[in-house]
Amino acid sequence: MALDVELFETMRLELRRGTLVLAVLACLRTEQYGYSLRQALAADGLEMEESTLYPLLRRLESQGLLDSEWREEERRKKRFYRLSVTGVAMLAALTEEWRGINASVDRILSQPG
């Protein structure tokens, strides 16, 4: 049976949505500015629209998970982000949760249908 491409796209986006925060937090263990972060995520196979990434960074910062500062680099002022102390703890907790979910889903998927 042919796959419903539109439905697949909707479900793929739903599946991805929850993992993006984890990926962004993990990437920000080292300091990045918005554009370099997007490139780093893309290099690891996780494309993310700017209109999603930048507001997400601000939200995570307002939640106390990220610290940021404006600094000049390559003759332009850029805003650099990195994990705050709270962010490090949150990343650890979310990583554990992610691995648990991943293991459960893997077990279910590997069961013979």
Added chain:
Amino acid sequence: MDMIERYLNAVAAQLPQAEREDIVAELRDLILSRFEAREDELGRALNDEEKEVILREIGHPLVVAARYRKGPDALVGRELFPYWLFGVKAGLMVLGAVFVLGLVVRLIGGSGNFGQDIAQSFHGFFGAGLTLIGAATLGAALMEHYGVRPRWLTEWKVRDLGVFGLADTAQWSSAVGAGSAKAAAAVKAQSGALRPRREGRWPGSEAVGSLIVNGLFALWWIGALHFPGFGHISMRGDDVAISGAPIWTTLHAAILVYALAHVAVDLVSLAQPYAVRLRAACMVPLHAAGLWLTWTIFQAGHWFDLSVNGQTTRVEGGQALLNVDALKALDRLDGASDLTLLASNLSVVMTWVLAVAAFGLVCALLHNLWRAAAGR
């Protein structure tokens, strides 16, 4: 103005003042970084078309700015939507019933213009329906904006779920005793499967009847509904016009508030059909207000004016007419031969109607006091 600045101005206009500068500076860096990366790929400067492609990839200014908005990004969010949908569906059904009843009353009254009556009813229904949907959406949007989550959203009780049958037309038919055999069977099967049997009628049926009556009255009172023939009496072939005395103008707002309060209590009763004590507690002050209104109208003494062929007579009364002799002296209204006699008869009728209404309100008040205390 430079293309980037024009784009950023459009975004900035949608952003809150406090964060505008910061967000715009970051977006400017993003855009310039994207331009530079593309220029590196091509080995030359970008033309306006190529720049525009990148800006379009970043997103429309309204969409980009909206992503930075704090708070809900929908008027009715996923959590509230089922309640909003039910409220709108149930409200539209109640409105439909009210307008159908109004239409039936008009047609029975013999307005003589069948097509116009139907058109007016449709027009009224769509207007009221759109207002209802707008009000429900506004309410939900305010709840989303302020993060209001009433207790009934989370602490609901199984015994109060009967109201959700309002969205089921089969249950409606059953409630008014006019359901088809199929509908009744469906409700019976549902009731048996989902909740224990209760003896006697469904307590919400009292509120349904009251809601329709009070809703119709409120619509008529504000002039949204007209009953053909109302306001005129025939006297030996002459058309006697009835006009209200000043007391009705004085009490217009109070009576409207009284009717709307009744509607509100009926709606609460429908939402909580088994909360008998709550309904009774709400009805006690309403009956007290009704008694005050009745007493004020009675005290005014002058209630209507009758006019025919340039002659006007007052319908007025008071305690002096509250005796059996006054009742015995009543002539048949349709046989009244002159305006004075007609007014005299109506004065007695109105005096006794007000007295009986007051007596009924006292009884209802006492009954509800007992229900509030006993919870039955």
